[in-house]
Amino acid sequence: MVARFLKETDLAAVAASWARDFRVLAPVREGSAIVYRVFSADMHPYLGRPPTSSAKEALLPQTENLFSYTYRKDHADLTRTEVFLSEALPPEPTLILGPRPCDARGRHLLDRVFLERGVVDPQYTARRAATLFVTVACTSPQNTCFCHWTGGGMDDQTGSDVLLEPVTLEDMNGFVARAVTPAGEKLLTSLGANLPEATAEMLARLDERKAATQAPGETPNLADIAESFLAKFDDLDFWTDQSARCLSCGVCTYLCPTCTCFNITDENSGLKGRRLRTWDTCMSALYTLEGSGHNPRPSRAHRLRNRVGHKFCYHPREFPQAAPAPSGLEFSCTGCGRCIKSCPVAVDIRQIVLDVIEAATGAAAKTTDKAEGAR
Numbered sequence: 001m002v003a004r005f006l007k008e009t010d011l012a013a014v015a016a017s018w019a020r021d022f023r024v025l026a027p028v029r030e031g032s033a034i035v036y037r038v039f040s041a042d043m044h045p046y047l048g049r050p051p052t053s054s055a056k057e058a059l060l061p062q063t064e065n066l067f068s069y070t071y072r073k074d075h076a077d078l079t080r081t082e083v084f085l086s087e088a089l090p091p092e093p094t095l096i097l098g099p100r101p102c103d104a105r106g107r108h109l110l111d112r113v114f115l116e117r118g119v120v121d122p123q124y125t126a127r128r129a130a131t132l133f134v135t136v137a138c139t140s141p142q143n144t145c146f147c148h149w150t151g152g153g154m155d156d157q158t159g160s161d162v163l164l165e166p167v168t169l170e171d172m173n174g175f176v177a178r179a180v181t182p183a184g185e186k187l188l189t190s191l192g193a194n195l196p197e198a199t200a201e202m203l204a205r206l207d208e209r210k211a212a213t214q215a216p217g218e219t220p221n222l223a224d225i226a227e228s229f230l231a232k233f234d235d236l237d238f239w240t241d242q243s244a245r246c247l248s249c250g251v252c253t254y255l256c257p258t259c260t261c262f263n264i265t266d267e268n269s270g271l272k273g274r275r276l277r278t279w280d281t282c283m284s285a286l287y288t289l290e291g292s293g294h295n296p297r298p299s300r301a302h303r304l305r306n307r308v309g310h311k312f313c314y315h316p317r318e319f320p321q322a323a324p325a326p327s328g329l330e331f332s333c334t335g336c337g338r339c340i341k342s343c344p345v346a347v348d349i350r351q352i353v354l355d356v357i358e359a360a361t362g363a364a365a366k367t368t369d370k371a372e373g374a375r
């Protein structure tokens with residue numbers, strides 16, 4: 001696969017060139033947040049910090065029209081109504097610039113849900129096929145990052161079409177742009193001489209920078225996390241403690257690159273309407289409230305338990321064949337840390353995972369002690 005060099009000062013021009021063929025989503029600063037916006041000629045993409053929102057919206061929009069419908073009454077027979085459906089337009093070819101490797105890995109995990117569970121989601125499939133990820137490698141971990149727990153890394157290529165790796169030369173800053181997929185290769189070669197091949201010196205500088213990059217912290221042993229979670233499943237006091245501060249605001253799930261809960265609603269206006277799919281959150285009490293009034297997850301404790309269990313127990317048990325993480329398990333979490341950074345009351349999923357392990361291991365040790373004492 002090709003490796004090209006992209007000067008930082010040429011970034012907007014390159015985005016403009018891609019924008020001739022794609023709807024380009026590029027990160028820009030808005031206040032203290034970095035958000036994706038459709039690229040326009042006066043825009044300056046900002047790749048200096050990971051975007052506040054995840055790249056999930058490129059593949060699973062916050063709200064999408066699944067189809068529109070119109071009713072027509074049969075005036076000769078008022079018991080009959082005809083319904084005419086029009087499908088949503090196919091997605092525009094889209095290029096998302098600036099996700100981080102944890103986001104691109106999220107794309108791979110969304111595929112598990114929408115493509116690989118036996119029922120293929122047509123809207124997701126079409127959008128997935130029409131979307132390219134031009135990812136930016138990280139140069140240092142933030143204090144909320146833990147991608148190394150989950151099999152990722154600062155230059156992980158999983159889910160990317162092109163990986164931009166920041167490099168500093170004597171007279172300029174830029175990126176070594178590596179094609180990861182054939183579509184990514186086409187994207188880079190389409191720019192011709194505007195994107196020259198990376199030289200041996202550039203690649204050497206990149207290797208030097210990577211060698212000097214701060215290593216992430218230690219990786220806990222998560223090999224038995226699914227069993228530990230199940231051991232603590234019925235300990236509602238434990239989950240009540242863990243969720244004591246939670247406000248059920250749902251921010252953690254909306255910003256997560258791998259959360260997929262959605263709701264379906266019909267919006268009617270007279271004899272026509274449309275069916276919408278909208279993000280939902282399992283952290284809301286209403287999410288599981290049944291029509292009968294029964295709620296199988298009535299408390300914050302039940303809901304936080306479900307969220308942690310989904311990511312670190314149910315997913316790895318459902319997809320045991322996939323094993324990119326050091327633990328030998330695939331988690332439905334990329335360790336992006338957004339839920340930690342943006343939680344208004346500082347709920348930290350890393351600490352919950354560690355507490356689950358400690359509590360389950362302690363309980364197992366006590367059980368052994370009791371058994372030995374009884375003998």
Ligand code: SF4
Pocket residue numbers: 245246247248249250251252253283339342343344345346347
């Ligand atoms: S962001 Fe924090 S407070 Fe809001 S639902 Fe998630 S854990 Fe609870």
Ligand code: SF4
Pocket residue numbers: 252255256257258259311332333334335336337338339340349
């Ligand atoms: S659970 Fe938190 S750390 Fe994991 S992928 Fe979602 S937002 Fe990122």
